[in-house]
Amino acid sequence: MKIDAQGVYYRDLNSKIREAVAGGADKIELNNVNGQYFIGDGVNRAVTITINGVPGNDLGAFMNGATIIVKSNAQDNIGNTMNAGKVVVHGHAGDVLGYGMRGGKVHILKDVGYRVGIHMKSYDTNKPVLIAGGKAGDFFGEYMAGGVLVLLGMFTDDPDKPKHGFRFGTGMHGGVIFVRGAVDETKLSREVGVFDLTDEDKQELEGYLKDYCKDFKLDFKEVMQEKFVKVLPKSKRPYGDLYCPMPR
Numbered sequence: 001m002k003i004d005a006q007g008v009y010y011r012d013l014n015s016k017i018r019e020a021v022a023g024g025a026d027k028i029e030l031n032n033v034n035g036q037y038f039i040g041d042g043v044n045r046a047v048t049i050t051i052n053g054v055p056g057n058d059l060g061a062f063m064n065g066a067t068i069i070v071k072s073n074a075q076d077n078i079g080n081t082m083n084a085g086k087v088v089v090h091g092h093a094g095d096v097l098g099y100g101m102r103g104g105k106v107h108i109l110k111d112v113g114y115r116v117g118i119h120m121k122s123y124d125t126n127k128p129v130l131i132a133g134g135k136a137g138d139f140f141g142e143y144m145a146g147g148v149l150v151l152l153g154m155f156t157d158d159p160d161k162p163k164h165g166f167r168f169g170t171g172m173h174g175g176v177i178f179v180r181g182a183v184d185e186t187k188l189s190r191e192v193g194v195f196d197l198t199d200e201d202k203q204e205l206e207g208y209l210k211d212y213c214k215d216f217k218l219d220f221k222e223v224m225q226e227k228f229v230k231v232l233p234k235s236k237r238p239y240g241d242l243y244c245p246m247p248r
Contacts, residue, residue: 001020001025001027001028001029002028002029002030002031003016003017003020003028003029003030003031004031004032005030005031005032005033005034005036005053006031006032006034008036009036010036010037010038010039010056013030013036013039014036014038014039014041017030017039017040017043017049018043021043021045021047021066025047026046026047026048027047027048027050028047028048028049028050029049029050029052030049030050030051030052030053031052031053032052032053033051033052033053033054033055034053034054035054035055035056035075036055036056037055037056037057037058038056038057038058038059038061039051039055039056039059039060039068040059040060040061040063040066040068040087041058041059041060041061041062041063042061042062042063042064043063043064043065043066043085044064044065044066045065045066046065046066046067046085047066047067048066048067048068048069049066049067049068049069050068050069050071051068051069051070051071051072052071052072053071053072054070054072054073054074054075055070055074055075056075057075057076057077057094058076058077058078058080059074059075059077059078059079059087060078060079060080060082060085060087060106061077061079061080061081061082062080062081062082062083063079063082063083063084063085063087063104064082064083064084064085065083065084065085066085067085067086067087067088068085068086068087068088069088069090070087070088070089070090070091071090072090072091073089073091073092073093074087074089074091074092074093074094074108075093075094076094076095076096076097076113077094077095077096077097077099078093078094078097078098078106079097079098079099079101079104079106079128079130080096080098080099080100080101081099081100081101081102082098082101082102082103082104082106082128083102083103083104083126084103084104084126085104085105086104086105086106086107087104087105087106087107088107088215088216089106089107089108089109090109090216091109091110092108092110092111092112092134092157093108093110093111093112093113093132094112094113095113095114095115095116095137096113096114096115096116096118097112097113097116097117097130098116098117098118098120098128098130098147098149099115099118099119100118100119100120100121101117101120101121101128101130101147102121102122102123102126102128103122103126103127103128104128104129105128105129105130105131105211106128106129106130106131107131107133107211107212107215107216108130108131108132108133108134109133109134109155109216110133110134110155110156110157111132111134111135111136111156111157111158111161112132112134112135112136112137113136113137114137114138114139114165115137115138115139115140115142116130116132116136116137116139116140116141116149117130117140117141117142117144117147117149117175117177118139118141118142118143118144119142119143119144119145120141120144120145120146120147120149120175121145121146121147121174121175122145122146122147122174122175123146127146127147127148128146128147128148129147129148129150129208130147130148130149130150131149131150131152131208131209131212132149132150132151132152133152133154133155133212133216134152134153134154134155134156134157135151135153135156135158135161135162135163135164136151136163136164136165137164137165138165138166138167138168139165139166139167139168139170140164140165140168140169140177141168141169141170141172141175141177141192141231142167142169142170142171142172143170143171143172143173144169144171144172144173144174144175144177144233145173145174145175146174146175147175148175148176148177148178148204148208149175149176149177149178150177150178150179150180150205150208150209150212151163151164151177151178151179151180152180152223153179153180153181154180154223162184162187163179163181163183163184164179164183164184164187165187166187167187167189168183168184168187168188168189168192168231169188169189169191169192169231169233170189170191171189171191172189172191172192172231172232172233173191173233173235173236173237174233174236175233176201176230176231176232177192177230177231177232178197178201178205178228178229178230178231179228179229179230179231180223180226180227180228181226181227181228181229182229183229183231188231190234191233191234191235192231192232192233192234193231193232193234194229194230194231195229195230195231195232196229196230197228197229197230201230202228205228206224209223209224
């Protein structure tokens with residue numbers, strides 16, 4: 001099913017999408033998308049939504065099983081509190097990606113902005129995964145409580161830009177961040193440290209990256225040519241000493 005989004009108000013566009021999903025559509029193609037908010041939010045069926053154009057903020061928020069493919073760039077707040085499904089962006093993406101994300105996958109081909117992976121979390125086997133193929137801004141992995149972030153630093157339009165910004169891992173107290181190549185430890189927050197991968201880490205990471213490379217038709221062997229390291233929190237309560245103890 002095809003929907004022309006040219007000049008369509010975001011609420012009207014999302015109503016059309018929900019009607020199509022409720023009607024049993026398995027594939028929806030949105031053409032001429034230009035900044036409309038909330039596309040795919042709360043969709044609970046295994047439908048594939050292909051977006052031709054640039055969607056607005058909160059793409060795929062609260063999503064629970066759908067797949068969204070963006071053939072261009074995307075903006076902020078992708079995957080906000082997402083439970084399951086996948087978002088694939090064939091370009092750049094903005095800030096605050098994966099906020100409170102609880103499951104599913106977000107694959108970004110190129111650079112991402114600030115505060116990516118903030119408050120990501122996981123429960124039992126429900127583990128969110130967010131992979132950025134380019135470079136990242138400040139506060140990558142901020143307050144991360146679970147899940148997986150991967151930063152490749154490969155596919156960027158700004159080769160002179162640092163791989164990642166400052167305050168990397170601020171307040172991180174769970175989950176893991178995999179980074180291709182070296183990490184600039186002068187930009188790490190003191191709550192985290194850099195460690196070598198175990199054999200189990202390598203096996204887990206390869207599974208994520210094979211799926212990522214399949215989405216973008218990339219050479220998996222090329223991605224794996226450089227060593228990866230992992231960033232982990234040093235404490236499960238990084239700010240525990242900043243608060244007064246509760247009275248007994």
